[in-house]
Amino acid sequence: MSGLNVDTLIDDPGTRVIVCCGSGGVGKTTTAASIGVRAAERGRKTVVLTIDPARRLAQALGLEELGNTPKQVSVDGFAPTGELSAMMLDMRRTFDDMVLAHAGEKRAEEVLSNPFYKTISSSFSGTQEYMAMEKLGQLAAEGTWDLIIVDTPPSRSALDFLDAPQRLSTALDGRMIKLLTGPVKAGGWGIRKVVSAGFGLFAKAVSTIVGGQLLADASAFVQAFDGMFGGFRERARKTYELLRSTGTAFVVVAAPEPDALREASYFVERLEAESMPLSGLVVNRTHPVLAKLPxxxxxxxxxxxxxxxxxxxxxxxxxxxxxxxxxAQRERRLVNRFTKAHPGVPLVHVPAMAADVHDVDGLRRIGERLTGA
Amino acid sequence: MTTPVVGWTEQIARARLHVVTGKGGTGKSTVAGALALALATGGRRVLLVEVEGRQGIAQLFDTQPLPYSEEKVASAPGGGEVRALHVDVEAALLEYLSMFYNLGFAGRTLRKMGAIEFATTLAPGLRDVLLTGKVKECVTRTDESGRHTYDAVVVDAPPTGRIVKFLDVTKAMADLAKVGPIKGQSDGVVRLLHSGDTAVHLVTLLEEMPVRETMEAVGELDGADLRPGAIILNRVRPPRLPAHSVTAAADGRVDAGRVREGLTSAGLALSADDLDGLVEETVEHAVRVQAEQRARERLAEVDLPAVELAELVDGVDTGALYELAEALVEQGVR
Incomplete structure (x- = not known):
């Protein structure tokens, strides 16, 4: 088993995107911010895209409000040779911007004022992930930064980040809604004939349950959306390709706990299956023994x-x-279990800080620990 | 200790539906399992319900992945038993629809096409309506003699950030269904969840973020007229330092000379490096104890009954679950 050294990653000018992923509560955001601080101090022009930072960490980075555009981090005692900007994702605004960019003014207005759009853009469970991808695509296309560090949305499962955009695509795809609103007209479904009777009932049932108005809104939304949809899908595909390119590095973060390591395992397997470039595993907040005494x-x-x-x-x-x-023994046992299943994955242990980190200095110290030092 | 541990109140003991929430990573599923076992202790029948589709209960009780049916997963001391139900949203929707429509085998096909997921996507509240609807059905179900099938139902619920949205389906439904079968159904659910039959327990660690989320969730529950039950402090570790040494040690002031003397008199001769290591471990311990103390003080503000579960160094297996259940029973859980 080799070690993961974050310096090797950030010193390689070929590394353009670092994605920090892992299940909720393992310290992804702090890890992303620490890598950002270190990369900037080692000369990279860096931007950190965070999703949901703890308030004090956001303050440490000067992110008092949701700006939805990167802002340069300038705080006392931080004078990197490179540059560090940071932003928090505003998912609603990113979605609005995307609609505005893809649709004519009139059509965009129609979409933005549709009640169903409000549901999809604020409470659909995959929207945050989709928008994080979209924002990553935008930042990469801008070309202002030579290293983009992405923190992934908090979710129970690390896999959501990869799956959610697909789920949202399905929801926005016109076929489903056409089936629900007028199953007879929907073409191209081989099974249509077989299920059409049941389907008619289902459509009726759904409309009873969710209400006819909602279905009508959804239908109007999808129709207005239809022309833009190709563009959306194309962008999502491009971002997906970006994620698979050699300039991208996935860093999986896990706490030395059974659940977090299990999620990390799933995620590592998934990255391998999709040939996504995995750099290694950060075992975050370990408790190494500091004195040799049994x-x-x-x-x-x-x-x-x-x-x-x-x-x-x-x-x-x-x-x-x-x-x-x-x-320490328990943590070692749990990590060994992971290593046995994934012997080729480089990893680094990041010992827990005594107190919560909420300044650049703390991030700097975590950065040091991320090198395995 | 500033949190008065008042344990399980009479009011909580009267509840038949125990909803267990907590920030991700606080161990809420483990606590839900232990609570189900504790409630079953002494011969009662308890159902443990999982709504988030991760098969956490099966892992916890070391059984095969659960089907969508109520399976016995454990016996409790004194003849009680715990059954578990893994609610599959799609199956629940089909089950629900079949009460009103005859979908025939189209149901399966619809499921394969993703149409059901799509329907729940269209109406995000629908998912929660189905889940809470199923929970209500389990809580109110009776056998031929009119006796409740389950003495208590424990729900391993969504995390604190989503709990009120999950439980308070009224709001979600007001926008969705103004009439129709689901309206009548959801009204019943709302009545149950807002009644004294339901208690919402919050699992937390003695750490800043989980405590903050707990406080926020309590506020939201109160605001939505839902009833917070107990705070369950999970994975509590014993403070080792004498209370008067904590502040100094957390500041980095550990009297290394005095530690060395003590070690020597206990027959231990350590290198300077190892002694430094011990001192550093002590400082980190003290900082943590202080943070835990602050967390307790903050939690005391919400003035809810609290119970504690100690950290299990070897992790949680089924045996450990019984230990945790016993600890709950000792603190009055019934």
Whole structure:
């Protein structure tokens, strides 16, 4: 098993996009921001696209509000030889911009004021992922930055990032809605005849449940959308190709916990299956043992001290050390399980910081840890 | 400890539907499993429901992936049993539709085409309506003698960020269905979820972000007139340092000389590096203990009953689940 060194990645001018992915709560955003700070300080012209940063991390990067366009990070004590910009994704606005860019003014207005558009653009579960992809495509097309770091939306499953755009495409594809609103007219479905009776009932049932108005809105939306759809799909395809190109590096982030590592496993397998360029796994927030003293020995000594009523501080130190040894062993066991299944995946352990990170200095220290130092 | 651990109140004990939510990564599925076992202890029948399609229950109880039916997954001490149901949204929709329409075998084909997923996409609330509808059916179902099939139902619910949206289907439905069969159905669900029969428990770790999300969720639940039940502090680790040493240690002031003396008198001779290592571990421990203390203080503000589960160093397997359940029973869960 080789190690993952983030410097090798960011020092290679061929690396144009780094995608940080992983399940929710593993520290993806912080990892992305740390890589960004380090890349900028090593001379890259960098932009970090974050999705949902913790408030204090956003403040650390000077991201007080959703701007939806990159803003240069300028804070005290940060004077990189390269450059760092950052932005938070505003999914609704990205969608609006996309509609405006693809449709004539009149048609865009029709789409934007459709109630169904409001649902799709704000609460459909795949929209955030789709828009993150769209924004990545835009930033890449602009050509202003030579390194784009993307943080992926928070979701339980890391796979959502790859699957959601497809789901949304299906929803926006005209065929489904045509089937629901007028199954007889829908062409090109070989199975139509077989199911048409059942389908008519289904369409009726759906319309009863979701209400005729909603279906009508959806239908109007899809019709207005139809002309733009080719353009949308083409863009999504281009971004997908960008993700598969050699200039892209996927960095999977996981906490040393069973669920997070299981998700990381799924994701690694999926990247391999789709020939997407995987750089490695960041095992985030580990607890390495800092003193060579076996846990059993520490506990025996602590018991002896307690029994003698002596040195309460030393006894406490010994006990917390024993806890730490047990935790480190557990983490090692879990990571070993991952490595056994994916022996070729380089990885780096990033020891946990004692406190939450919310300034550039903290990000810098995580950056150091990302090199395996 | 600033959080008064008042345990399981009489009011919570009266609830028959226990909804378990929490920020991702806090262990809510594990807690839901342990809670189901705890509630079943002493001979009761409990149903554990999974709504997010990840087969987490099957992993937790080390069984085959669950089909869309109520399967026994565990026996509880004292003759109780836990059954589990993995709700499949598409199957639930077809089941629901078949109450009104005869879809025949078209149902399966529709499913294959993705039409059902599409329908739930059109109306995002529909998914939650179906899930909560199924939950309500399980809670209110009775056998021939009129007795409830389940004494309690535990739901491994969506995370805190989505919980109110999930439970408060009224709002979602107001826009969707003003009349029709689903309206009547959803009214019943709303009544159950807003009644004393339902308690929404919030699982959290003693960390900043999960605690903040918990506080926000409590506010949202109150705002939506849903009933927060207990705060379940998960994976609580014992503080090792004497309380008076924590502040200094967190500031980096650990008396290394005194530690060395103590180690020597315990017969341990450590290198300077190892001693430094111990000191660093101690500082990190103290910083964490302080952060946990702050988290407890913040949680105390919401003034909800709380129970605690200790961190299991070896991770969670089915055996450990019984340990957690026992800990809950000891804190009054019933």
């Amino acid at each position: 846990a059993a020995k520490a506990l025996t000594a602590a018991d002896n001290l307690d029994a003698a009523g002596e040195a309460p501080l030393a006894a406490a130190v010994l006990r917390l050390h024993a806890d730490r040894v047990a935790q």
